[in-house]
Amino acid sequence: EAQVTQNPRYLITVTGKKLTVTCSQNMNHEYMSWYRQDPGLGLRQIYYSMNVEVTDKGDVPEGYKVSRKEKRNFPLILESPSPNQTSLYFCASSRNIRANYEQYFGPGTRLTVT
Amino acid sequence: KQEVTQIPAALSVPEGENLVLNCSFTDSAIYNLQWFRQDPGKGLTSLLLIQSSQREQTSGRLNASLDKSSGRSTLYIAASQPGDSATYLCAVKANFNKFYFGSGTKLNVKP
Numbered sequence: 001e002a003q004v005t006q007n008p009r010y011l012i013t014v015t016g017k018k019l020t021v022t023c024s025q026n027m028n029h030e031y032m033s034w035y036r037q038d039p040g041l042g043l044r045q046i047y048y049s050m051n052v053e054v055t056d057k058g059d060v061p062e063g064y065k066v067s068r069k070e071k072r073n074f075p076l077i078l079e080s081p082s083p084n085q086t087s088l089y090f091c092a093s094s095r096n097i098r099a100n101y102e103q104y105f106g107p108g109t110r111l112t113v114t
Numbered sequence: 115k116q117e118v119t120q121i122p123a124a125l126s127v128p129e130g131e132n133l134v135l136n137c138s139f140t141d142s143a144i145y146n147l148q149w150f151r152q153d154p155g156k157g158l159t160s161l162l163l164i165q166s167s168q169r170e171q172t173s174g175r176l177n178a179s180l181d182k183s184s185g186r187s188t189l190y191i192a193a194s195q196p197g198d199s200a201t202y203l204c205a206v207k208a209n210f211n212k213f214y215f216g217s218g219t220k221l222n223v224k225p
Contacts, residue, residue, distance in 0.1 A: 004157075
């Protein structure tokens with residue numbers, strides 16, 4: 001089944017404790033992206049990747065890191081999480097963003113930072 | 115910077131009604147517009163993708179239109195059903211491969 005998977009689905013952590021949220025897609029998509037969703041603000045793009053070893057900032061990259069060492073994986077890293085990073089996070093992928101294909105989303109990761 | 119607005123934020127209709135959801139964007143320089151459905155506790159499901167050169171797309175009871183020059187898109191749902199209850203989001207692809215989302219319209223279809 002073609003899908004985008006994220007792990008973990010739920011995470012509660014404390015301020016300053018480094019964490020990684022994994023994202024994997026099995027569709028051989030070139031483009032991958034991370035979003036956060038907050039009430040009243042909609043989804044905002046954090047980082048995106050056009051292909052392996054190519055990443056770029058979205059609208060709200062502060063406090064986050066990403067890497068794209070393999071085509072299928074695009075982990076989101078919070079080096080020192082803070083309470084304002086409490087949010088619902090989504091990973092998405094698309095076949096080839098230049099050709100304007102649709103995006104497919106993972107199920108989401110709900111992160112709480114205390 | 116691109117801003118995407120969806121009005122209304124919430125909508126409640128009786129089953130069987132035809133309805134229209136609105137999406138507006140401030141910068142007409144978009145590559146495409148995508149409509150999604152989001153169910154509670156779940157991810158986004160793609161409904162329709164309209165390229166900037168297209169005027170509309172249809173899938174079953176759904177029809178989405180795009181008027182780039184006026185910065186508007188509408189999602190038309192025919193003969194609504196309780197199973198259509200969800201939050202509907204629109205997103206535009208803008209320059210530099212970035213995406214901008216609206217805050218969504220929460221639809222409740224009453225049996």
